[in-house]
Amino acid sequence: MTDLPTPVATLLAAANANDVDGFLAAFTAAGVVDDWGREFRGADAIRDWSDAEFIGVQVALDVTEVQQRGDETIVTAQVGGDGFNGPSHFAFTVDGDRVARMAIRA
Secondary structure, rough: OOOOOOOHHHHHHHHHHHHHHHHHHHHEEEEEEEEOOOEEEHHHHHHHHHHOHHHHOOEEEEEEEEEOOEEEEEEEEEEOOOOOOOEEEEEEEEEEOOOHHHHHHE
């Protein structure tokens, strides 16, 4: 994951460690998760989503590709765990030393 901006690498490492507090800390205060058009804004909403659909189902992300498109970092990963399994694309927008937005698409 050496091609990743530090905030994105930190967020992905926390997710893979099933560290919800570390995952939430990687976001800005107004951070957003966009999961197929469903938006979760702020730490409480992101935690609720993650507990039900991401870290709460022991997500595992095996990064297979990283691309930079303008101000977005696009990460392709093989997703595993007790929830969705299969390839997904994650688009990250970084603001300073934190992630402002994480959008998930297949």
